[in-house]
Amino acid sequence: MNLKPLLSALILVKICVNAAAQTPRIFFTDITSGPASGGENGGAYVTIFGENFGAAQGSSSVSLNGSTSAVSVSSWGTHWLWYQKIVVQLQSTATSGNLVVNTGSGNSNGIPFSVRAGNIYCVATTGSDSNTGKFPSCWKTVPKAKNSVAGGDIIYIENGVAQTSVDDYSAGLAITANSCSSTNPCSLLAYPGATVTIGSNSLSYGIRTPAVGGAKDNWVIAGLNIRGITGLDVLGVTGWRVIGNDFSCPLGAGQAACMHTDTTVNYFFYGNSVHNVGDQTGSIDKFYHGVYFTTNSNHIWAGWNEVNNNPTGSTTRGGCRAIQFYSTGGSDQFDMHVHDNLVHNSICDGINFSTVNADNGIVEAYNNIVYHVGTGPDPGNGSSDYSCIVAGGGGTTRVALYNNTLYDCGSRRTSDAGAFNVARPIAANNNIIYQLSGETYVNPSAGSASLTGSNNLWFGAGVGPAQTTASVTADPLFVNASLGNFNLQSTSPAIDKGTSVNGLTTDFFGTSRPQGSAFDIGAYEFPSGGASATAPAPPMNLSAVVN
Numbered sequence: 001m002n003l004k005p006l007l008s009a010l011i012l013v014k015i016c017v018n019a020a021a022q023t024p025r026i027f028f029t030d031i032t033s034g035p036a037s038g039g040e041n042g043g044a045y046v047t048i049f050g051e052n053f054g055a056a057q058g059s060s061s062v063s064l065n066g067s068t069s070a071v072s073v074s075s076w077g078t079h080w081l082w083y084q085k086i087v088v089q090l091q092s093t094a095t096s097g098n099l100v101v102n103t104g105s106g107n108s109n110g111i112p113f114s115v116r117a118g119n120i121y122c123v124a125t126t127g128s129d130s131n132t133g134k135f136p137s138c139w140k141t142v143p144k145a146k147n148s149v150a151g152g153d154i155i156y157i158e159n160g161v162a163q164t165s166v167d168d169y170s171a172g173l174a175i176t177a178n179s180c181s182s183t184n185p186c187s188l189l190a191y192p193g194a195t196v197t198i199g200s201n202s203l204s205y206g207i208r209t210p211a212v213g214g215a216k217d218n219w220v221i222a223g224l225n226i227r228g229i230t231g232l233d234v235l236g237v238t239g240w241r242v243i244g245n246d247f248s249c250p251l252g253a254g255q256a257a258c259m260h261t262d263t264t265v266n267y268f269f270y271g272n273s274v275h276n277v278g279d280q281t282g283s284i285d286k287f288y289h290g291v292y293f294t295t296n297s298n299h300i301w302a303g304w305n306e307v308n309n310n311p312t313g314s315t316t317r318g319g320c321r322a323i324q325f326y327s328t329g330g331s332d333q334f335d336m337h338v339h340d341n342l343v344h345n346s347i348c349d350g351i352n353f354s355t356v357n358a359d360n361g362i363v364e365a366y367n368n369i370v371y372h373v374g375t376g377p378d379p380g381n382g383s384s385d386y387s388c389i390v391a392g393g394g395g396t397t398r399v400a401l402y403n404n405t406l407y408d409c410g411s412r413r414t415s416d417a418g419a420f421n422v423a424r425p426i427a428a429n430n431n432i433i434y435q436l437s438g439e440t441y442v443n444p445s446a447g448s449a450s451l452t453g454s455n456n457l458w459f460g461a462g463v464g465p466a467q468t469t470a471s472v473t474a475d476p477l478f479v480n481a482s483l484g485n486f487n488l489q490s491t492s493p494a495i496d497k498g499t500s501v502n503g504l505t506t507d508f509f510g511t512s513r514p515q516g517s518a519f520d521i522g523a524y525e526f527p528s529g530g531a532s533a534t535a536p537a538p539p540m541n542l543s544a545v546v547n
Helices: 005-010 142-148
Strands: 014-016 025-029 045-051 061-064 071-080 083-090 097-103 111-115 120-123 154-157 171-174 186-190 205-208 219-222 225-227 230-235 241-243 246-249 256-262 265-270 273-277 288-294 298-303 306-308 323-326 336-339 342-346 351-356 363-366 369-373 386-393 399-402 405-409 417-422 426-429 432-434 451-454 457-459 478-480 485-488 532-534
Touching: 025 097, 025 111, 025 265, 045 071, 045 097, 061 071, 061 083, 120 142, 142 154, 142 171, 142 186, 205 225, 225 230, 230 246, 246 256, 256 273, 273 288, 288 298, 336 351, 351 363, 369 386, 386 399, 386 405, 405 417, 417 426
Parallel strands: 120 154, 154 186, 171 205, 186 219, 205 230, 219 241, 225 246, 230 256, 241 265, 246 273, 256 288, 265 298, 273 306, 288 323, 298 336, 306 342, 323 351, 336 363, 342 369, 351 386, 363 399, 369 405, 386 417, 399 426, 405 432, 426 451, 432 457
Antiparallel strands: 014 532, 025 045, 045 083, 061 097, 071 083, 097 111, 478 485
16 A cells, blocks of 8 residues: 555644643743843744644733743744644743643643843844844854854844855754853754755755864754755764754765764754655665664654655655664664654654663653555665564663554565564554554564563454453554544544553643543544544645645
8 A cells, every 4th residue: 555645734633622622732842941132022932832722822822930921922823743833932021930831721731941141143144244143133144153152042044044055064054062051052943934944955964063073062953944965964962952843855875864863862853854865866775764863872852753754655766764773883772762753654664773772771662653664675775674663672671662553564565574573572552553454563574572562452464462462453443544544533442442651641642641431542542522533734844845
Protein backbone atom coordinates (compact mmCIF):
# COMPACT_ATOMS: atom_id res chain seq x y z
CA MET A 1 0.00 0.00 0.00
CA ASN A 2 1.40 3.39 -1.00
CA LEU A 3 -0.21 6.36 0.73
CA LYS A 4 -0.20 9.38 -1.56
CA PRO A 5 2.24 12.22 -0.73
CA LEU A 6 -0.41 14.87 -0.22
CA LEU A 7 -2.24 12.76 2.34
CA SER A 8 -0.19 14.60 4.96
CA ALA A 9 -2.63 17.46 4.35
CA LEU A 10 -5.27 15.13 5.81
CA ILE A 11 -2.95 13.20 8.09
CA LEU A 12 -4.57 14.03 11.38
CA VAL A 13 -8.16 14.67 12.19
CA LYS A 14 -8.67 15.94 15.71
CA ILE A 15 -11.18 14.02 17.77
CA CYS A 16 -12.91 16.40 20.11
CA VAL A 17 -16.04 16.49 22.17
CA ASN A 18 -16.51 20.19 21.62
CA ALA A 19 -13.67 22.57 20.79
CA ALA A 20 -14.91 25.01 23.42
CA ALA A 21 -14.90 22.28 26.09
CA GLN A 22 -11.28 21.22 25.73
CA THR A 23 -8.79 22.38 28.35
CA PRO A 24 -5.79 24.07 26.68
CA ARG A 25 -2.46 22.26 26.80
CA ILE A 26 0.99 23.84 26.32
CA PHE A 27 3.54 21.49 24.73
CA PHE A 28 6.64 23.74 24.67
CA THR A 29 7.89 27.27 23.93
CA ASP A 30 10.65 28.46 21.62
CA ILE A 31 12.64 30.37 24.27
CA THR A 32 12.49 29.68 27.99
CA SER A 33 13.99 32.99 29.15
CA GLY A 34 14.41 36.54 27.90
CA PRO A 35 14.41 40.27 28.72
CA ALA A 36 11.21 42.20 29.43
CA SER A 37 12.38 45.39 27.75
CA GLY A 38 14.77 46.69 25.11
CA GLY A 39 12.87 45.43 22.12
CA GLU A 40 10.14 46.63 19.81
CA ASN A 41 7.43 48.12 22.09
CA GLY A 42 8.37 45.74 24.88
CA GLY A 43 10.64 42.82 25.50
CA ALA A 44 11.15 39.40 23.94
CA TYR A 45 8.52 37.63 21.87
CA VAL A 46 7.68 34.12 23.10
CA THR A 47 6.01 31.50 20.90
CA ILE A 48 3.83 29.04 22.81
CA PHE A 49 3.03 25.74 21.07
CA GLY A 50 0.15 23.53 22.12
CA GLU A 51 -3.44 22.53 21.57
CA ASN A 52 -7.01 23.63 22.35
CA PHE A 53 -6.18 27.33 22.32
CA GLY A 54 -9.14 28.17 20.07
CA ALA A 55 -9.07 29.75 16.60
CA ALA A 56 -9.49 33.29 17.97
CA GLN A 57 -8.50 34.87 21.25
CA GLY A 58 -11.87 36.23 22.29
CA SER A 59 -11.83 36.53 26.07
CA SER A 60 -8.90 34.13 26.45
CA SER A 61 -5.54 35.30 27.78
CA VAL A 62 -1.98 34.31 28.61
CA SER A 63 -0.52 34.95 32.04
CA LEU A 64 3.06 34.95 33.30
CA ASN A 65 3.59 34.39 37.00
CA GLY A 66 -0.14 34.93 37.46
CA SER A 67 -0.28 38.30 35.66
CA THR A 68 -2.10 38.76 32.33
CA SER A 69 -0.64 42.28 31.99
CA ALA A 70 2.91 40.86 32.01
CA VAL A 71 2.52 39.84 28.35
CA SER A 72 0.69 41.23 25.34
CA VAL A 73 -0.74 38.88 22.71
CA SER A 74 0.65 39.31 19.19
CA SER A 75 -1.16 36.39 17.50
CA TRP A 76 -3.48 33.64 18.63
CA GLY A 77 -4.25 30.09 17.56
CA THR A 78 -2.17 29.93 14.38
CA HIS A 79 -1.86 26.38 13.04
CA TRP A 80 1.54 24.70 13.14
CA LEU A 81 1.83 21.06 12.06
CA TRP A 82 -1.17 19.37 13.74
CA TYR A 83 -1.39 21.78 16.67
CA GLN A 84 -1.37 25.54 17.32
CA LYS A 85 0.78 28.41 18.48
CA ILE A 86 0.35 31.71 20.29
CA VAL A 87 2.88 34.56 20.21
CA VAL A 88 3.12 36.92 23.19
CA GLN A 89 5.53 39.75 24.01
CA LEU A 90 6.94 40.39 27.46
CA GLN A 91 6.04 43.70 29.06
CA SER A 92 8.05 45.72 31.57
CA THR A 93 6.06 44.33 34.52
CA ALA A 94 6.94 40.72 33.67
CA THR A 95 8.56 38.56 36.34
CA SER A 96 9.76 34.97 36.28
CA GLY A 97 7.14 32.26 36.70
CA ASN A 98 4.88 29.96 34.72
CA LEU A 99 3.33 30.83 31.37
CA VAL A 100 -0.31 29.70 31.37
CA VAL A 101 -2.98 29.87 28.66
CA ASN A 102 -6.35 30.79 30.13
CA THR A 103 -9.58 30.05 28.22
CA GLY A 104 -13.24 29.63 29.07
CA SER A 105 -12.61 25.89 29.19
CA GLY A 106 -9.98 26.17 31.90
CA ASN A 107 -6.32 26.94 32.44
CA SER A 108 -3.46 25.08 30.80
CA ASN A 109 -0.48 23.47 32.44
CA GLY A 110 2.29 25.91 33.32
CA ILE A 111 5.61 26.21 31.47
CA PRO A 112 8.45 27.88 33.43
CA PHE A 113 9.85 31.10 31.98
CA SER A 114 12.66 33.25 33.38
CA VAL A 115 12.79 37.02 32.94
CA ARG A 116 16.42 38.11 32.74
CA ALA A 117 18.75 40.72 31.28
CA GLY A 118 19.89 40.71 27.67
CA ASN A 119 19.88 42.70 24.44
CA ILE A 120 17.34 42.37 21.65
CA TYR A 121 18.62 42.81 18.09
CA CYS A 122 17.05 42.61 14.64
CA VAL A 123 17.97 41.83 11.03
CA ALA A 124 15.94 43.21 8.11
CA THR A 125 16.21 43.43 4.34
CA THR A 126 16.10 47.23 4.71
CA GLY A 127 18.80 47.33 7.41
CA SER A 128 22.50 48.13 7.35
CA ASP A 129 25.38 46.39 9.07
CA SER A 130 26.57 49.82 10.18
CA ASN A 131 23.35 50.31 12.21
CA THR A 132 23.00 49.68 15.93
CA GLY A 133 21.09 46.46 15.32
CA LYS A 134 18.30 47.59 17.67
CA PHE A 135 14.70 48.11 16.51
CA PRO A 136 14.08 49.95 14.21
CA SER A 137 17.74 50.37 13.20
CA CYS A 138 18.28 46.73 12.21
CA TRP A 139 21.33 45.06 10.73
CA LYS A 140 21.32 43.86 7.14
CA THR A 141 22.86 40.39 7.43
CA VAL A 142 22.51 37.40 9.73
CA PRO A 143 26.30 36.83 9.99
CA LYS A 144 26.76 40.37 11.30
CA ALA A 145 24.14 39.73 13.98
CA LYS A 146 25.50 36.30 14.89
CA ASN A 147 29.02 37.65 15.29
CA SER A 148 27.86 40.57 17.45
CA VAL A 149 25.83 38.90 20.18
CA ALA A 150 26.84 37.91 23.69
CA GLY A 151 25.26 35.59 26.24
CA GLY A 152 21.59 36.41 26.86
CA ASP A 153 21.06 38.26 23.56
CA ILE A 154 18.21 37.57 21.13
CA ILE A 155 18.26 38.16 17.36
CA TYR A 156 14.96 38.52 15.51
CA ILE A 157 15.17 38.06 11.73
CA GLU A 158 12.46 39.84 9.78
CA ASN A 159 10.48 38.68 6.78
CA GLY A 160 12.30 38.04 3.52
CA VAL A 161 15.83 37.77 4.91
CA ALA A 162 17.73 34.92 3.22
CA GLN A 163 21.29 33.90 4.07
CA THR A 164 21.98 31.60 1.11
CA SER A 165 25.69 32.29 0.50
CA VAL A 166 28.61 30.90 2.52
CA ASP A 167 29.31 32.66 5.81
CA ASP A 168 32.30 30.47 6.75
CA TYR A 169 33.29 26.80 6.95
CA SER A 170 31.13 25.90 3.90
CA ALA A 171 27.98 26.92 5.80
CA GLY A 172 25.32 29.53 5.30
CA LEU A 173 25.84 30.28 8.98
CA ALA A 174 28.84 29.06 10.99
CA ILE A 175 28.42 29.38 14.75
CA THR A 176 31.78 29.56 16.50
CA ALA A 177 33.01 30.46 20.00
CA ASN A 178 30.74 32.71 22.07
CA SER A 179 29.76 33.53 25.64
CA CYS A 180 26.30 31.90 25.65
CA SER A 181 25.45 29.99 28.83
CA SER A 182 22.62 27.86 30.22
CA THR A 183 21.18 30.83 32.12
CA ASN A 184 21.98 33.34 29.36
CA PRO A 185 21.57 31.51 26.03
CA CYS A 186 21.94 33.13 22.62
CA SER A 187 18.85 33.02 20.40
CA LEU A 188 18.44 33.22 16.63
CA LEU A 189 14.72 33.50 15.92
CA ALA A 190 12.45 34.32 13.03
CA TYR A 191 10.44 37.46 13.77
CA PRO A 192 6.79 36.43 14.43
CA GLY A 193 5.15 35.54 11.12
CA ALA A 194 8.33 36.05 9.08
CA THR A 195 9.69 33.71 6.41
CA VAL A 196 13.46 33.42 6.87
CA THR A 197 15.80 31.07 4.98
CA ILE A 198 19.26 29.96 6.06
CA GLY A 199 21.25 27.93 3.52
CA SER A 200 20.23 26.58 0.12
CA ASN A 201 19.61 23.13 -1.35
CA SER A 202 23.09 23.02 -2.91
CA LEU A 203 25.05 24.50 0.01
CA SER A 204 27.12 21.99 2.01
CA TYR A 205 25.61 23.17 5.32
CA GLY A 206 22.77 25.45 6.28
CA ILE A 207 23.88 26.02 9.90
CA ARG A 208 26.99 24.47 11.36
CA THR A 209 29.23 24.40 14.43
CA PRO A 210 32.65 23.68 12.89
CA ALA A 211 35.34 21.67 14.67
CA VAL A 212 37.32 24.69 15.84
CA GLY A 213 38.24 25.84 19.35
CA GLY A 214 35.89 27.53 21.79
CA ALA A 215 32.52 26.73 23.31
CA LYS A 216 29.50 26.86 21.01
CA ASP A 217 26.92 25.86 23.60
CA ASN A 218 23.44 27.06 24.57
CA TRP A 219 21.86 28.40 21.38
CA VAL A 220 18.17 28.57 20.49
CA ILE A 221 17.43 28.20 16.76
CA ALA A 222 13.73 28.70 16.04
CA GLY A 223 11.25 29.46 13.28
CA LEU A 224 13.66 29.24 10.33
CA ASN A 225 13.61 27.54 6.93
CA ILE A 226 16.88 25.57 7.06
CA ARG A 227 18.30 24.18 3.81
CA GLY A 228 21.49 22.40 2.73
CA ILE A 229 23.09 19.09 1.79
CA THR A 230 23.09 18.97 5.59
CA GLY A 231 20.63 21.49 7.00
CA LEU A 232 21.96 21.63 10.57
CA ASP A 233 25.19 20.04 11.77
CA VAL A 234 26.14 20.48 15.42
CA LEU A 235 29.33 19.04 16.88
CA GLY A 236 30.48 18.96 20.49
CA VAL A 237 27.81 21.23 21.95
CA THR A 238 25.48 21.21 24.92
CA GLY A 239 22.21 22.92 25.80
CA TRP A 240 20.81 23.64 22.33
CA ARG A 241 17.11 24.14 21.59
CA VAL A 242 16.07 23.66 17.94
CA ILE A 243 12.40 24.62 17.82
CA GLY A 244 9.69 24.96 15.17
CA ASN A 245 11.96 25.03 12.11
CA ASP A 246 11.31 23.75 8.59
CA PHE A 247 14.09 21.42 7.32
CA SER A 248 14.45 20.28 3.73
CA CYS A 249 17.53 18.67 2.13
CA PRO A 250 16.48 17.30 -1.29
CA LEU A 251 20.10 16.89 -2.47
CA GLY A 252 21.28 15.34 0.79
CA ALA A 253 23.72 12.42 0.65
CA GLY A 254 26.68 10.93 2.52
CA GLN A 255 27.21 10.00 6.17
CA ALA A 256 25.03 12.78 7.56
CA ALA A 257 21.41 13.90 7.77
CA CYS A 258 19.18 16.86 7.21
CA MET A 259 19.50 17.43 11.00
CA HIS A 260 22.70 15.91 12.39
CA THR A 261 24.30 15.95 15.85
CA ASP A 262 27.67 14.56 16.96
CA THR A 263 28.90 14.49 20.57
CA THR A 264 25.96 16.63 21.59
CA VAL A 265 24.16 16.55 24.95
CA ASN A 266 21.13 18.17 26.56
CA TYR A 267 19.57 18.78 23.16
CA PHE A 268 15.91 19.65 22.56
CA PHE A 269 14.49 19.09 19.08
CA TYR A 270 10.84 20.16 19.27
CA GLY A 271 8.16 21.01 16.74
CA ASN A 272 10.23 20.77 13.57
CA SER A 273 9.07 19.75 10.10
CA VAL A 274 11.64 17.58 8.26
CA HIS A 275 10.73 16.69 4.69
CA ASN A 276 12.14 16.00 1.22
CA VAL A 277 15.26 14.26 2.46
CA GLY A 278 17.56 13.29 -0.42
CA ASP A 279 14.59 12.79 -2.74
CA GLN A 280 16.23 14.65 -5.65
CA THR A 281 19.44 12.59 -5.61
CA GLY A 282 20.14 9.81 -8.06
CA SER A 283 19.70 6.93 -5.65
CA ILE A 284 18.85 5.81 -2.13
CA ASP A 285 21.65 6.47 0.39
CA LYS A 286 21.92 4.03 3.32
CA PHE A 287 23.98 6.50 5.35
CA TYR A 288 21.84 9.63 4.93
CA HIS A 289 18.82 10.19 7.17
CA GLY A 290 16.18 12.72 8.12
CA VAL A 291 17.22 13.19 11.77
CA TYR A 292 20.45 11.63 13.00
CA PHE A 293 21.88 11.64 16.54
CA THR A 294 25.36 10.13 16.33
CA THR A 295 28.55 9.55 18.34
CA ASN A 296 28.02 10.07 22.08
CA SER A 297 24.93 12.24 21.63
CA ASN A 298 23.06 11.71 24.92
CA HIS A 299 20.28 13.37 26.93
CA ILE A 300 18.15 13.94 23.83
CA TRP A 301 14.52 15.08 23.71
CA ALA A 302 12.83 14.81 20.29
CA GLY A 303 9.12 15.62 20.38
CA TRP A 304 6.17 16.99 18.39
CA ASN A 305 8.09 16.80 15.10
CA GLU A 306 6.88 15.64 11.70
CA VAL A 307 9.51 13.63 9.81
CA ASN A 308 8.31 12.92 6.28
CA ASN A 309 11.48 11.77 4.56
CA ASN A 310 10.12 11.07 1.12
CA PRO A 311 6.75 12.71 0.48
CA THR A 312 7.12 12.06 -3.26
CA GLY A 313 6.84 8.34 -2.58
CA SER A 314 9.87 7.47 -4.73
CA THR A 315 11.46 4.09 -4.06
CA THR A 316 14.52 4.76 -6.24
CA ARG A 317 16.01 7.76 -4.45
CA GLY A 318 15.96 9.43 -1.05
CA GLY A 319 17.35 9.26 2.48
CA CYS A 320 17.17 6.03 4.44
CA ARG A 321 15.88 6.33 8.03
CA ALA A 322 13.57 8.96 9.48
CA ILE A 323 15.04 9.19 13.03
CA GLN A 324 18.35 7.46 13.69
CA PHE A 325 20.47 6.92 16.81
CA TYR A 326 23.85 5.42 15.90
CA SER A 327 27.05 6.12 17.81
CA THR A 328 29.75 5.83 15.17
CA GLY A 329 32.92 4.81 16.97
CA GLY A 330 31.54 5.96 20.32
CA SER A 331 29.75 4.52 23.34
CA ASP A 332 26.17 3.28 23.37
CA GLN A 333 23.74 6.15 23.82
CA PHE A 334 21.33 6.77 26.69
CA ASP A 335 18.70 9.10 28.14
CA MET A 336 16.71 9.28 24.89
CA HIS A 337 13.12 10.51 24.75
CA VAL A 338 11.32 10.26 21.39
CA HIS A 339 7.68 11.17 21.79
CA ASP A 340 4.62 12.72 20.14
CA ASN A 341 6.18 12.58 16.67
CA LEU A 342 4.55 11.93 13.31
CA VAL A 343 6.88 9.74 11.24
CA HIS A 344 5.99 8.51 7.76
CA ASN A 345 7.13 7.78 4.20
CA SER A 346 10.59 6.41 4.95
CA ILE A 347 12.40 3.88 2.76
CA CYS A 348 14.19 2.34 5.76
CA ASP A 349 13.31 2.47 9.48
CA GLY A 350 11.00 4.97 11.16
CA ILE A 351 12.76 5.21 14.57
CA ASN A 352 16.10 3.43 14.89
CA PHE A 353 17.62 3.10 18.38
CA SER A 354 20.61 1.29 16.88
CA THR A 355 23.30 1.75 19.57
CA VAL A 356 21.69 2.41 22.94
CA ASN A 357 22.18 1.24 26.52
CA ALA A 358 19.27 1.97 28.83
CA ASP A 359 21.33 0.80 31.83
CA ASN A 360 22.82 4.30 31.85
CA GLY A 361 19.54 6.18 31.39
CA ILE A 362 16.08 5.52 30.03
CA VAL A 363 15.58 5.01 26.29
CA GLU A 364 11.92 5.45 25.37
CA ALA A 365 9.50 6.11 22.52
CA TYR A 366 5.88 6.96 23.27
CA ASN A 367 2.85 8.69 21.75
CA ASN A 368 4.41 8.41 18.28
CA ILE A 369 2.48 7.73 15.08
CA VAL A 370 4.66 5.81 12.63
CA TYR A 371 3.24 4.64 9.33
CA HIS A 372 4.23 3.57 5.82
CA VAL A 373 7.92 3.12 6.58
CA GLY A 374 10.31 0.32 5.67
CA THR A 375 9.18 0.30 2.07
CA GLY A 376 12.61 -0.56 0.65
CA PRO A 377 14.26 -1.39 -1.66
CA ASP A 378 17.83 -1.85 -0.43
CA PRO A 379 19.95 1.29 -0.86
CA GLY A 380 22.50 1.21 -3.62
CA ASN A 381 25.35 1.29 -1.07
CA GLY A 382 24.26 -1.71 0.98
CA SER A 383 21.30 -3.34 2.69
CA SER A 384 19.52 -1.71 5.62
CA ASP A 385 16.60 -2.56 7.89
CA TYR A 386 12.91 -1.88 7.36
CA SER A 387 10.91 -1.46 10.56
CA CYS A 388 8.72 1.04 12.34
CA ILE A 389 10.93 0.88 15.46
CA VAL A 390 14.35 -0.76 15.96
CA ALA A 391 16.23 -1.36 19.20
CA GLY A 392 19.88 -2.45 19.29
CA GLY A 393 22.94 -1.97 21.49
CA GLY A 394 23.95 -3.27 24.90
CA GLY A 395 22.90 -3.52 28.53
CA THR A 396 20.04 -5.41 30.13
CA THR A 397 17.52 -2.64 30.83
CA ARG A 398 14.76 -2.75 28.23
CA VAL A 399 14.03 -0.03 25.70
CA ALA A 400 10.54 1.26 26.60
CA LEU A 401 8.07 1.49 23.71
CA TYR A 402 4.60 2.48 24.82
CA ASN A 403 1.40 4.07 23.54
CA ASN A 404 2.61 4.25 19.95
CA THR A 405 0.42 3.70 16.90
CA LEU A 406 2.21 1.75 14.16
CA TYR A 407 0.66 1.09 10.74
CA ASP A 408 1.98 -0.48 7.53
CA CYS A 409 5.48 -1.20 8.82
CA GLY A 410 8.01 -2.95 6.62
CA SER A 411 5.97 -3.20 3.45
CA ARG A 412 9.11 -4.57 1.79
CA ARG A 413 7.88 -7.85 3.32
CA THR A 414 11.27 -9.54 3.68
CA SER A 415 12.97 -11.20 6.65
CA ASP A 416 14.52 -7.86 7.65
CA ALA A 417 11.18 -6.03 7.68
CA GLY A 418 8.39 -5.71 10.25
CA ALA A 419 6.88 -3.51 12.96
CA PHE A 420 9.62 -4.15 15.56
CA ASN A 421 13.25 -5.18 15.17
CA VAL A 422 14.14 -6.69 18.53
CA ALA A 423 17.94 -6.72 18.38
CA ARG A 424 18.08 -5.96 22.14
CA PRO A 425 15.50 -6.27 24.95
CA ILE A 426 12.28 -4.29 24.40
CA ALA A 427 9.31 -3.69 26.71
CA ALA A 428 6.31 -2.97 24.47
CA ASN A 429 3.16 -1.79 26.25
CA ASN A 430 -0.09 -0.16 25.08
CA ASN A 431 0.96 -0.07 21.41
CA ILE A 432 -1.31 -0.54 18.40
CA ILE A 433 0.40 -2.58 15.69
CA TYR A 434 -1.67 -2.76 12.49
CA GLN A 435 0.01 -4.65 9.65
CA LEU A 436 -1.14 -5.11 6.08
CA SER A 437 -1.20 -8.41 4.20
CA GLY A 438 2.18 -10.14 4.20
CA GLU A 439 3.73 -7.82 6.82
CA THR A 440 4.98 -9.11 10.17
CA TYR A 441 4.85 -7.89 13.76
CA VAL A 442 8.53 -8.67 14.44
CA ASN A 443 11.39 -8.88 11.92
CA PRO A 444 11.88 -12.62 11.35
CA SER A 445 15.66 -12.27 11.06
CA ALA A 446 15.94 -10.75 14.56
CA GLY A 447 13.34 -12.91 16.28
CA SER A 448 11.16 -11.98 19.24
CA ALA A 449 12.92 -13.71 22.15
CA SER A 450 13.90 -10.34 23.70
CA LEU A 451 10.38 -8.87 23.45
CA THR A 452 8.15 -8.53 26.51
CA GLY A 453 5.24 -6.30 27.46
CA SER A 454 1.50 -6.22 27.79
CA ASN A 455 -1.75 -4.60 26.69
CA ASN A 456 -0.81 -4.24 23.04
CA LEU A 457 -3.31 -4.48 20.20
CA TRP A 458 -2.12 -6.64 17.28
CA PHE A 459 -3.96 -6.79 13.99
CA GLY A 460 -3.34 -7.95 10.45
CA ALA A 461 -0.67 -10.60 10.96
CA GLY A 462 -2.45 -13.01 13.27
CA VAL A 463 -2.09 -13.42 17.02
CA GLY A 464 0.51 -11.25 18.73
CA PRO A 465 3.84 -12.61 20.00
CA ALA A 466 3.44 -15.12 22.82
CA GLN A 467 5.97 -13.28 25.00
CA THR A 468 3.48 -10.42 25.49
CA THR A 469 0.48 -10.63 27.79
CA ALA A 470 -3.04 -9.14 27.98
CA SER A 471 -2.97 -8.72 24.20
CA VAL A 472 -5.92 -7.63 22.12
CA THR A 473 -6.21 -9.20 18.67
CA ALA A 474 -8.80 -7.16 16.79
CA ASP A 475 -9.25 -4.38 14.27
CA PRO A 476 -8.54 -1.15 16.23
CA LEU A 477 -11.22 0.66 14.19
CA PHE A 478 -9.29 3.72 13.12
CA VAL A 479 -11.44 6.57 11.84
CA ASN A 480 -9.85 6.33 8.38
CA ALA A 481 -6.44 4.70 8.07
CA SER A 482 -6.40 5.10 4.28
CA LEU A 483 -6.37 8.87 4.81
CA GLY A 484 -3.82 8.68 7.61
CA ASN A 485 -6.39 9.28 10.35
CA PHE A 486 -5.53 6.93 13.22
CA ASN A 487 -7.95 8.29 15.79
CA LEU A 488 -10.18 5.67 17.40
CA GLN A 489 -13.85 5.19 16.65
CA SER A 490 -16.15 5.08 19.66
CA THR A 491 -16.44 1.27 19.43
CA SER A 492 -12.68 0.63 19.16
CA PRO A 493 -11.46 -2.39 21.17
CA ALA A 494 -8.39 -0.30 22.11
CA ILE A 495 -10.47 1.93 24.41
CA ASP A 496 -9.92 1.30 28.13
CA LYS A 497 -7.72 -1.75 27.42
CA GLY A 498 -4.37 -0.19 28.31
CA THR A 499 -2.46 0.29 31.53
CA SER A 500 -0.49 3.11 33.15
CA VAL A 501 3.14 3.21 31.94
CA ASN A 502 5.94 5.48 33.19
CA GLY A 503 3.50 8.07 34.50
CA LEU A 504 2.25 9.09 31.04
CA THR A 505 -0.65 11.54 31.51
CA THR A 506 -1.39 12.89 28.01
CA ASP A 507 -1.83 11.60 24.47
CA PHE A 508 -0.60 12.77 21.06
CA PHE A 509 -3.06 15.70 21.10
CA GLY A 510 -2.35 16.62 24.71
CA THR A 511 -5.61 15.06 25.90
CA SER A 512 -5.41 13.87 29.50
CA ARG A 513 -5.04 10.14 30.15
CA PRO A 514 -7.12 8.25 31.14
CA GLN A 515 -10.47 9.54 29.88
CA GLY A 516 -12.53 6.48 30.68
CA SER A 517 -12.22 3.73 33.25
CA ALA A 518 -8.70 2.84 32.09
CA PHE A 519 -5.96 3.95 29.70
CA ASP A 520 -6.49 3.46 25.98
CA ILE A 521 -4.05 1.58 23.76
CA GLY A 522 -2.18 3.60 21.12
CA ALA A 523 -1.16 7.22 20.66
CA TYR A 524 -4.71 8.58 21.07
CA GLU A 525 -6.94 8.67 24.14
CA PHE A 526 -10.59 8.59 23.12
CA PRO A 527 -12.37 11.56 24.78
CA SER A 528 -15.01 10.63 27.31
CA GLY A 529 -18.57 11.68 26.65
CA GLY A 530 -18.62 10.81 22.93
CA ALA A 531 -16.82 12.53 20.11
CA SER A 532 -17.05 13.88 16.62
CA ALA A 533 -14.33 14.34 14.02
CA THR A 534 -13.24 17.78 12.90
CA ALA A 535 -10.38 18.55 10.53
CA PRO A 536 -7.81 21.26 11.30
CA ALA A 537 -6.06 23.25 8.59
CA PRO A 538 -3.48 21.27 6.58
CA PRO A 539 0.03 21.07 8.08
CA MET A 540 2.10 23.98 6.78
CA ASN A 541 5.79 24.65 6.61
CA LEU A 542 7.18 28.11 7.31
CA SER A 543 6.85 29.11 3.65
CA ALA A 544 3.08 28.52 3.92
CA VAL A 545 3.34 25.50 1.64
CA VAL A 546 1.27 22.43 2.43
CA ASN A 547 3.68 19.64 3.36
